[in-house]
Amino acid sequence: MWYERLLGAFSVDMGIDLGTCNTLVAVRGQGIVLNEPSVVAVKKGTNQVLKGGQAVGWVAKEMLGKTPGSITAVRPLKDGVISDFEITEAMLNYFITKVTGRARFLAPRVVISIPSGITAVEKRAVFDSAERAGARRTYLLEEPIAAAIGAGLPFAEPTASMIVDIGGGTTEVAIMTLADIATCESVRVAGDDMDEAIIGYMKRTYNLMIGEQTAERIKIQIGSASPVGEDTSMDVRGRDMVSGLPRKTEITSAEIREALQEPVAAIIEAVTRTLERAEPELAADLVENGIMLAGGGSLLRGLPARVQKATGLDVTLAEDPLTCVARGTAIYLENIEMWKDTLENNLET
Ligand code: ADP
Numbered sequence: 074m075w076y077e078r079l080l081g082a083f084s085v086d087m088g089i090d091l092g093t094c095n096t097l098v099a100v101r102g103q104g105i106v107l108n109e110p111s112v113v114a115v116k117k118g119t120n121q122v123l124k125g126g127q128a129v130g131w132v133a134k135e136m137l138g139k140t141p142g143s144i145t146a147v148r149p150l151k152d153g154v155i156s157d158f159e160i161t162e163a164m165l166n167y168f169i170t171k172v173t174g175r176a177r178f179l180a181p182r183v184v185i186s187i188p189s190g191i192t193a194v195e196k197r198a199v200f201d202s203a204e205r206a207g208a209r210r211t212y213l214l215e216e217p218i219a220a221a222i223g224a225g226l227p228f229a230e231p232t233a234s235m236i237v238d239i240g241g242g243t244t245e246v247a248i249m250t251l252a253d254i255a256t257c258e259s260v261r262v263a264g265d266d267m268d269e270a271i272i273g274y275m276k277r278t279y280n281l282m283i284g285e286q287t288a289e290r291i292k293i294q295i296g297s298a299s300p301v302g303e304d305t306s307m308d309v310r311g312r313d314m315v316s317g318l319p320r321k322t323e324i325t326s327a328e329i330r331e332a333l334q335e336p337v338a339a340i341i342e343a344v345t346r347t348l349e350r351a352e353p354e355l356a357a358d359l360v361e362n363g364i365m366l367a368g369g370g371s372l373l374r375g376l377p378a379r380v381q382k383a384t385g386l387d388v389t390l391a392e393d394p395l396t397c398v399a400r401g402t403a404i405y406l407e408n409i410e411m412w413k414d415t416l417e418n419n420l421e422t
């Protein structure tokens with residue numbers, strides 16, 4: 074409607090990627106304006122959000138380093154399900170308010186991308202949280218659709234598109250056509266599980282306890298899903314499980330590749346399972362169109378090649394995979410009048 078467009082000119086309409094690891098906000102004409110960890114600091118042993126809801130995102134992460142013991146970090150969406158509604162609401166409220174600022178003239182319209190595995194009750198909770206945070210209108214968009222839009226796939230056309238969005242807690246695999254999801258699967262194996270696999274490997278092989286952040290660093294620095302280039306190595310520091318003392322050891326990329334086999338295989342299986350369930354006509358389209366990878370986990374070296382080998386299809390890595398979903402929500406917002414009727418999964422006021 075023309076008046077919606079007029080109102081849009083006076084409000085900070087935003088697209089939000091509510092991820093298991095990171096929350097991103099994109100605003101029309103400004104691109105990504107917020108990119109913070111989906112983390113909330115709470116009093117240890119409670120669900121009590123610190124400082125009246127101000128200890129969220131980077132602030133929460135920073136506080137953790139400085140005040141160990143009494144404070145813990147909670148990732149309310151860690152496994153793609155909402156573990157605590159209040160904490161999720163505090164997080165969403167903090168991010169929305171941070172973007173709109175105090176001096177907002179008009180309440181914003183908000184598009185939120187949510188993992189496709191979450192339940193109707195959880196969807197409702199996210200929706201209500203956004204309304205309470207001051208949204209004028211709220212639309213929920215399934216993450217694979219947001220990712221497809223962000224990656225520039227022809228998701229609304231009568232041809233099949235396939236997206237594999239590998240985040241921190243979940244991997245979403247979807248085949249879409251005519252602006253709708255034909256087949257999808259959300260599995261709870263993604264980037265976090267790769268980190269855990271590395272922790273387990275270091276324990277088993279070197280009797281070395283390492284932290285989650287160290288494991289993630291190893292993954293990003295030398296991790297791979299299939300051999301790429303020359304093997305490299307790095308020093309890893311941790312605590313010896315026998316002596317209890319700090320120690321360092323050298324590990325190679327070949328070892329880490331071995332350590333990552335299990336989560337990588339689980340992700341590949343989700344992809345092939347989804348393909349097996351596709352209608353023949355859609356499967357036929359995919360021979361031409363191939364598979365698009367998005368999400369931070371898709372940045373693991375050699376992963377596109379592994380998916381290509383397992384499926385025989387062309388595999389492309391989305392441009393800037395970490396911001397793909399957020400950019401998709403912003404594009405959706407721009408075209409909302411055109412798309413909102415076709416995308417019936419939206420909950421709308
Ligand atoms: P979510 O959408 O669930 O919040 P993201 O798409 O933000 O997740 O991706 C976060 C995941 O991506 C984390 O597990 C992180 O370790 C992983 N990641 C980020 N960069 C890389 C990289 N270069 N190589 C491998 N994994 C990466």
Ligand code: MG
Pocket residue numbers: 090092093216238239240368398
């Ligand atoms: Mg994501």
